[in-house]
Amino acid sequence: MRPALCRLCGSYCPILVTVEKGRATKVTGDRNAPLYEGYTCPKGRALPEHHNGPSRLLSSRKRGPDGTYAPISSDDAMDEIAQRVQSIIARHGPRSVALYWGTGLCTFPQNVNIAAAWMEAIGSPMVFGATAIDKPGAPIAQALHGHWPAGHPPFEEAEAWILIGLNPLISRSGGFPPNNPGLRLKEAVDRRGMKLIVIDPRETETAGRADLHLQARPGSDPAILAAMIHVILRERLQDSAFLDENVMGLASLKAVTDDFPPERAGAMAGVDPAAIEETARIFANSRYAGIGTGVGPSFSLTGTLTDYLASCLMTLCGFWSRAGDRVTKPHVLLPAYQPRAEPMAPFPAWGTGERLRMRGLGYNAAGMPTGALPDEILTEGEGRVRALFCMAGNPMMAWPDQHRAFAALKSLDLLVTADLEMSATARISDYVIAPKLTLEMPGTSALVESAKYYGHNRGIEGPYGRYFPAVVAPPEGADVIADWELYYGLAQRMGLQLAMKTAFGIGQHLEIETQIDLLDMVSKPTDDDLIALGCRKSRVPLDVVKSYPHGRMFNEAQLRVLPRTAECEARLDIGNVRMMAELAAFQPPPFGGSEASHRIFMMVSRRTNRMMNSSGRLNPKLAPLEPTNPAFLHPDDIADLRLVPSGQVEITSRHGSITAIVQPDAGLLRGCLSITQGFGGNPDETDDPEGLGCNTGRLLSADAEFDPISGIPRMGAVPVRISKRP
Structure with a gap:
């Protein structure tokens, strides 16, 4: 059995792969790997069928004039695509070419780096991602509130945890430890008495194990959080010393939340006001507590306000790491950094990048507005998108307003999709590129290490590092390429130089110096070459990490939070003007009738x-x-x-x-x-x-x-x- 990581989602569970005659035949959890205790989900255990199933494409496809698809070699496909892209740019300019990436980027994060480098090389800013139709409120709220680079105390110290529209036993998404969440929950609730509170209209698998389940009406989460703040301030449960030193906007927050007593919020949300009060007291009276938010509030158009108020609650109670505390998420494969117990000030959440032609939208902290991309394709005029490249995603299944998305994608001059099968998007594409799959590519744990930059309470705790080589080769006779090879191949054919950028930080604050690596455009790099470039400044040398095939906790990389510097004048903002106006006007969507x-x-x-x-x-x-x-x-x-x-x-x-x-x-x-x-x-x-x-x-x-x-x-x-x- 060969050790690897499942990369179907961002949890990156360690697995053992049984290989027979060059084919993966079985996947189990790796009990020799730290942190996960041998856990893997049904999707991970079905990886052999994922790789060997009858629907998998083993060569690329090209759509003919009659709408049918025929095999085409990857080299011929890149030749033709490069010519068509050059023609489109010559007629309509580089902005007419767009890129969309989906949640499948977990497979090999360097795919996105190279695709983005190609977009920059052709001069197009039209890069769109799944974040903007999933949880865009999280990074936007972080920009408005500010960031605490030292992070939060360890989950094992939490005395309470609130989950809002989040079901980690199924989703394993950010806001709760992703490494074997069922066991983490059992340890926390059953063994050390952590209070679990779930706010969700469903009694989910997680809610069924909660101490309190506030079965709130959809879209009412901000009212509950505002009422919690009301109770905390009314009963003076806040951490005043922390607020005095690190925070601004308290008066504004209090003025607005004064209008959200539990009785009013309970009527809005359809929950018992006493349960809101109990939740607030459990949270604020804890030595440390955390909050995780899911996509439910985001889909209800309350995502930014919900995430912002969740951050305000963390800050009101001072639930951030202090000087001398152990850094919960130190770097191993990322470059070294040293956090301090001080705020990073809020930064512009929008208005600093490319503007769309539609609805006054533009680049923001969550990226380009994917929800408006179909209109950028359908609307005539200068700047219209005429070519789209889809990577690690399936827009016809993921994008809202499917009829509009279908009309947009069908109207393109060129649609190129990389997919393992003839998905809904592939079935209307001009070219379908057959990709290598996860077990056919090497990987590292760097993605879960960097998750902390995309919202609080995300990622793996502890100095965990892991590398693994490819487990199997692609099937004999297959013509499959990594997603990044498509964009590298196009750059070669178009005479472009690619510069791979690696940067980690929040907004305008980069904790790590941006790495820019010019790729050799004559001799194509390997997957491992790209990994090595991204890790060339890693805190623990990549070769050392490689020497532990099941991964390791690199305690030598453990850090302590340093004190605040005398020069720091930054403050977290819990009274942002826009958020306070939105909260003051908040009304949940009508329920019933x-x-x-x-x-x-x-x-x-x-x-x-x-x-x-x-x-x-x-x-x-x-x-x-x-x-x-x-x-x-x-x-x-x-x-x-x-x-x-x-x-x-x-x-x-x-x-x-x-x-x-x-x-x-x-x-x-x-x-x-x-x-x-x-x-x-x-x-x-x-x-x-x-x-x-x-x-x-x-x-x-x-x-x-x-x-x-x-x-x-x-x-x-x-x-x-x-x-x-x-």
Whole structure:
């Protein structure tokens, strides 16, 4: 068995891979690796089927005039694509070429570095990512609040933890330790008595283990957090000494939250005011407590305010590491840095980069506004996007407003997608590049090490470092390339020099000097060459990390937080003018009511343990376990609507309709409909609710309601009607 890391998501669980005759045949958790205790999820255990399944592309594809696809060598594909890109740039300028990357970037983060270097080399700023339609509020809130570079105390010291719209037992996403979250939760709650509080309209797997579950109405989270602040300030539970030295805006925050007593917030959220008060006291009276937020608040268009208020609560109680504390997330494969117990001031969250032609949107702390990209493609005029490259993502499943996305992608002069199978986006692309997969590429743990730069309470704690070589070679006779090789190959053919940039920091504050490495454009580097470039200033030499095949805790890299410098005048801002105005005007979306004799339900999202977004739908081991995405309702709502479990229903919003299979969920707040994203087919394909499932993007509009900074449209707390299909 060969040690490796699963890289289907950012948790990077250590695995052992059984290889027989050059093929991966089995994956189990690696009990010899630190931190994870042998954990891996069903998706990780299905990696052999991921690599060897019948739907995997073993050569690239080109669409012909009749719409059918034929094999094409990767070299010929790059020749043709390079010529077409040069022609498009010559006619329309470099801004007409755009890049989109999805959550699959975990596979090999250097893919994004090289693709971004190619975009910079051609002179296009049109780089879009999944962050802007997932959790854009987290980096924007961090910019408005400021940053505490020393981080937070260890999770093992937490006496309370609040999870808002977050279910780490299934999602393993940021806001809670990702290394075996089930065991971490058991250790914390059962063994050392940590209080777990969940705010969620669903009784999720995590909420079922909570001390308190505030089953709040969708989109009401800011009211609950504001009321918690109200209680803390009213009862003087804040850390006044920390605030006096490090914080500004307290008076503004108090003035606004004075209008959010628990009684008012409880009425808004549909929860007991006493539960809000208890939550506030448990949190503030803890020696240390933390908060994690999920995509639910973000989809409800309250993401920035929710994340901002969560940061304010952490700061009000002084839950940040102090001088002399152990640094919880020191560097191993990243360059050395030395944090101090002092703030990093807020910095501009928008208005410093490229502007879009649509809706006053532009570059912001979460990147370019992906929700507006279809309009940049569809709208005629100077600056129109005419070529799009999709990497590590599936826009037709991920982008909101699927009909608009479909029209946009179909109208492009050139659409190039890298995908392991003929996904929904691949099926409308001009070229589909067949990529190498995770076990065919080396990797390191540097990504989980850098997660702390994308929001508090993210990433692995401790000086953990890991490298592993490729476990297997691509199948014999396959013509597959790493995603980065496409952009390197295009640069070669276009006579461009690529400069790979590596930088880590928050906003305008870089804790580490930016590395710029000019690539050899004659002799192509290897995957390992790119890893070595990114780690050439690592705190622990890469060769040392390589000598531990199962990874190691490099205690020699452990640090202590240094004291504040006398020159530091920065302060965290808990009274940002824009956030206070948004909170003062806050009203949760209407809940309940009736229209045309049908109740109005609020659609909310959920994740599955067997799929990573749209990835895994064709995996022969996973697909039979979860073939479709049911619309879950409370059993009493099913009865009231006279529906039948497993029967078909029509779900209709102001913007469209879909057909789904209905199933009961007794833990769901009545009046809510919960459904997983990333399923279904393209609009021109036959609907198959029992097979492909349904695409919730057809219920959304990209421009009817959207965040004015990130451009994310309303993707959650969406009013819908439900009717029985004849």
